[in-house]
Amino acid sequence: MKKHVFTDARGMGAASAMLAACLLTACAGLTSPEGTPAAAAALDPREAESRYLERARRQAMTREDVTVSVAALRDEESAAAFGLPMAGRGVQPVWVRIENRSALPYWFMPVFMDRDFYSAREAAYLFHSGAGNASAAQVERRLTERQIKVHVAPGQTASGFVYTNLTRGIKLLNVELMGARHVLRFDFAREQPQGGFDYQTFDPDRLYPPERRVKVGVNTLGTELRKLPCCTTNAQGSEQGDPLNLVVVGSEHDVLVALVRAGWDFTETINASSVGRMVSVFAFGGSYRNSPVSALHFDGRAQDFAMQRARASISQRNHLRLWLTPLQVDGTPVWVGQISRDIGVKVTTRSPTLTTHVIDPDVDESRDYLLQDMLMTSNVARWGYAAGVGAADPAQPRTNLTGDPYFTDGRRAVIFVSRSPRAMQDAEFFQWHPDDCEPARPDAARRHCPGR
Numbered sequence: 001m002k003k004h005v006f007t008d009a010r011g012m013g014a015a016s017a018m019l020a021a022c023l024l025t026a027c028a029g030l031t032s033p034e035g036t037p038a039a040a041a042a043l044d045p046r047e048a049e050s051r052y053l054e055r056a057r058r059q060a061m062t063r064e065d066v067t068v069s070v071a072a073l074r075d076e077e078s079a080a081a082f083g084l085p086m087a088g089r090g091v092q093p094v095w096v097r098i099e100n101r102s103a104l105p106y107w108f109m110p111v112f113m114d115r116d117f118y119s120a121r122e123a124a125y126l127f128h129s130g131a132g133n134a135s136a137a138q139v140e141r142r143l144t145e146r147q148i149k150v151h152v153a154p155g156q157t158a159s160g161f162v163y164t165n166l167t168r169g170i171k172l173l174n175v176e177l178m179g180a181r182h183v184l185r186f187d188f189a190r191e192q193p194q195g196g197f198d199y200q201t202f203d204p205d206r207l208y209p210p211e212r213r214v215k216v217g218v219n220t221l222g223t224e225l226r227k228l229p230c231c232t233t234n235a236q237g238s239e240q241g242d243p244l245n246l247v248v249v250g251s252e253h254d255v256l257v258a259l260v261r262a263g264w265d266f267t268e269t270i271n272a273s274s275v276g277r278m279v280s281v282f283a284f285g286g287s288y289r290n291s292p293v294s295a296l297h298f299d300g301r302a303q304d305f306a307m308q309r310a311r312a313s314i315s316q317r318n319h320l321r322l323w324l325t326p327l328q329v330d331g332t333p334v335w336v337g338q339i340s341r342d343i344g345v346k347v348t349t350r351s352p353t354l355t356t357h358v359i360d361p362d363v364d365e366s367r368d369y370l371l372q373d374m375l376m377t378s379n380v381a382r383w384g385y386a387a388g389v390g391a392a393d394p395a396q397p398r399t400n401l402t403g404d405p406y407f408t409d410g411r412r413a414v415i416f417v418s419r420s421p422r423a424m425q426d427a428e429f430f431q432w433h434p435d436d437c438e439p440a441r442p443d444a445a446r447r448h449c450p451g452r
Contacts, residue, residue, distance in 0.1 A: 048073075048080035052095050061186045065102040068186045070173045071095045072164075074193060082142060083134065089126040091118055092166040094173060097159040100152045104179050108150045110162045112176035118163040120147040152177070169266040170256055187420070189257045204252060204324055204333070207304075214326045218382075219450035221334075222432030224327055225386040225412060232296035232321075232338050234401055241296050241401040242359070243389045243408055245367045246337035248322060249329055249382075250417035255322070256305075258379040258417040264307040267319070296338060296401070298323040304335075318342070318366055329416075340406075341366040361397060361406045371413045375424045382416035384448070386432040 056071035072094045075087040086093060094113065100106055110117050124140040131139055148160030173188040216224050225247060232241040248255055295302035303321035320339035327334035341360040360366065374380050391410035392398045399405050411433060418427075429448050431437055437449035446452060 043076045043080040045080045045083075048077040052077055052081075056095055056097060059188060059190070061188070063184050063186065065100075066106065066177065066184055067099040067101070068175050068177075069097045070175065070186075070188050070190075072167070072171050072173060072190060082146075084127055084131050084139065086123075087166055089123075090166045091123050091126065092164050092171075093161045094164050095159070095161055096148050096175065097157065098148075098152050098175070098177070099157045100154060103154050104182070105154055106152045106177040106179050106184065108148065108152060108158065109176045109178055110148075110150070112174045113162055114164040116165055118165075120144040120163065123163040170260050172257065172260055185421075189253070189260075204304075207301075207324055208326045212326050213328050215328055215331075216334075218329060218430065221327075221329055221414070222386045222434070222450065225336075225414070225432065226388045226434075228325065228336055228388055229298065230389050232298055232401075235295070235297055235302075237297065237300065239401060240398075242338045242340055242406070243363060243398075244298065244336050244338055245363055245389055245408065245412050246320060246322075246339050246370065247386060247412050247414040248335045248337060248417060249332055249415070250335075250419075251333060252324075254417050254419055255335065258374065259307050262373050262377040262379055264309050264320075267306045267308055296321055298336060299325075303338075318369065320370065332416075336412075339363070339366050339370055341369070359400065359404050359406065361394070361404070363406045363408050364411070367411075367413045371415060374415055374417070375427060378421035378423060379418055380415055380424070380427040381418040381422055382414075382428040382430055384414050384430040384432050385411040385436075386414050387434060388412050 052071040052073050056069040059071065060067055060069035062068075072092055073081060073086075078084075078086040078091075078093050082093070096108070098106070098108060120143040121140055124136070124143045127139045128136045134142070143161075143163070146161050148162060149158050152158045170189055170191050173190065175186040175188070177184040177186075214224070229244060230240070231243050233239060234241065250258065301323070304323050306319060306321045308319035318339070318341050320337050322335045322337040325334050325336050340363050343358055343360050371380075371383060375383070387410065389408055389410045389412060392407045394407040397405035397407045414430075414432060430450075431446065431448040432450070437446050
């Protein structure tokens, strides 16, 4: 087995600075995302209000004589509406309107929208030295007067703002209304215009037009999954990389929303800005929740999108890559994926940026972590395991494209995402792996196999 130089980002010292300088020079040829606008022109407050109120009106939901509408303000809208650079301080106001036409009182619970939301005075204190011509007291009054009241009496309407943490990509806006032994839940998922994330460049219709799609049923899914390649490859398809140990069934929107609901972050596309930031964080410390992910390949292309759960250090994260397949279960897309846990960073000539993450060799652990995470966050409608990867023993591990060893039991986790929250015990278990369905096994052990 080849030896590699492993590097701790916190103790690199002068070597870090030298490496950063080299990598930033290497990245000079990369381009920033196309279409990145210059600083937006100042927006008139009335125009800003008109914009977000119209979005809120279009996104209204009604349940049991209660209508809720929401809109997350964009950077230029919050600046115009409040006269404050809210986005620059990490705050994103969300407009909420609750019309209660029922005979019951309700209480709105902002913590379900963002458990770390800012109180009005907390958000105002970010501008305690004042802002523009407004004093600190004026800023505080402006934010407190516009904060939504949580009690919504029968026949009344409440509206105002929740000061949430700034989100890029898809923002989940959950409105929970508590009544007397009764809860109304309204789930909104809205894509934000800012970003530069890889999923935003994905076009599923271009990949698999209708004539290329393969329709399968739940019972035959396991057979089709065994036909897929075991592993990712390099761009040329000549070398195998990390195992394809994950299958997700759901529309692109539902898959993204489920992963965001479970706490996963989007990844930025690789460009001069993102690589430069990644190099800086690697060399000098810090976190980067949306750091780019290197390309692995399936069916001749790099991942359609990737997501990650980062720790405080860029050296440690869980990350997954997903590719759309031509398979569809009852008209629902099937994605194949690769998931692993990064446990460190190393310098290597096998990467164009001269660095790569070191993975935990037990790739089954990260596979099962995702399944547990999705079950815990009520995002799974059906789950199980399928064959297709092939087992690799810890004593004789395989290696990925950067030389990291890994071992596996050879199974793929299969997750059908739920379009609405579903309790873990209500998620259906299914046995697609042939070893689990051998006729010699007791009937009770095969009761979730196809055809039973």
